[in-house]
Amino acid sequence: MSLKARLAAQIARTGPLTAAQYMTACLHDPDFGYYATRPALGEHGDFITAPMVSQMFGELIGLWLVLAWRAMGAPDRIIVAEMGPGDGTMMSDILRAARADPDFAAAAEFWLIETSQPLKARQQARLGEAVRWTTRLDETPADAPLLLVANEILDCLPARQFVRTAAGWVEQVVGLDGRGDLAWSRIPAAAPVADAPQGAVVEVSEAQSALGAALAARSLRDGGAALLVDYGRDRPGFGDTLQALYRHEKVDPLTLPGEADLTVWADFPAVMAAARGQGAEAVIQTQAQFLARMGVGARAEALVRAQPDRAGAIGRQLDRLVGADAMGELFKVCCLHPPGWDPPGF
Incomplete structure (x- = not known):
């Protein structure tokens, strides 16, 4: 099965x-x-x-x-x-x-x-x-x-x-359709947040x-x-x-x-x-801000100096990590730490 x-x-x-x-x-x-x-x-x-x-x-x-x-x-x-x-x-x-x-x-x-x-x-x-x-x-x-x-x-x-509908809050759940296949359905639910459109x-x-x-x-x-x-x-x-x-x-x-x-x-x-x-x-x-503050640009330059034949590939890798239309903006870096301590890179 x-x-x-x-x-x-x-x-x-x-x-x-x-x-x-x-x-x-x-x-x-x-x-x-x-x-x-x-x-x-x-x-x-x-x-x-x-x-x-x-x-x-x-x-x-x-x-x-x-x-x-x-x-x-x-x-x-x-x-x-x-x-x-x-x-x-x-x-x-x-x-x-x-x-x-x-x-x-x-x-x-x-x-x-x-x-x-x-x-x-x-x-x-x-x-x-x-x-x-x-x-x-x-x-x-x-x-x-x-x-x-x-x-x-x-x-x-x-x-x-959860979804806010005209009739109130519902929860999206996985149920079955008329043929017995998996399908989304909704059931009444308590409000998960104070307000939402x-x-x-x-x-x-x-x-x-x-x-x-x-x-x-x-x-x-x-x-x-x-x-x-x-x-x-x-x-x-x-x-x-x-x-x-x-x-x-x-x-x-x-x-x-x-x-x-x-x-x-x-x-x-x-x-x-x-x-x-x-x-x-x-x-x-x-992620772009964090990697920049940690020196990703300098690291990329060092790799290019060591492997000049891979300059194009290294540049593409860098862009994927920090580019606004790649990982740079969508990805975030979060640090959880005790009070009174300043985490590096932030």
């Missing part, structure tokens, strides 16, 4: 699924979920991430970690963790950048937080014994400050969808907010900070952002459950509000 058939049978028995429940099943079902069984990253997969675009991205994240460690007073021990590390490309670049500061490399203990066994196998093949693994944030060591980085993790966390779609991700709160609480308890990079909003807004990607093309989210990657925009305002609710501080800027 396929995941689509299983979900249809479940809905027939127990009723419709929220968009969040549907996302969770499509991504993490142990037998058919996309990340549990068949994550396809990279040029020949379903999507490509910034670390795969260019080594410059991961190297500058590595530089940020070194600078953040120094700004913390260069503690003798630091836990460096990446959440949702994909195929290990970014951590590989971080490790290379870390070697530029032997003191940091000696102080750092590197961890990957990964729930996908297929991706963990790819990470192990790439990184060997340079890192350690766990499946949960709270399983990383708590006896030292934590510096955590996460690229495109918030967009994978499930969100519910008629027709507005409001996405609410309890999982994104919970992660923001957990990272903030950890930084306040043990010291450290979290750097979150993703595409999404830096101010409250409306809109249906749920999308499915299959072989780099957008497809109907209900067509290929378990075979396509499902994402929603990162709700940075909600994540930051949750962090501030714990007593932490939060700052945000565009």
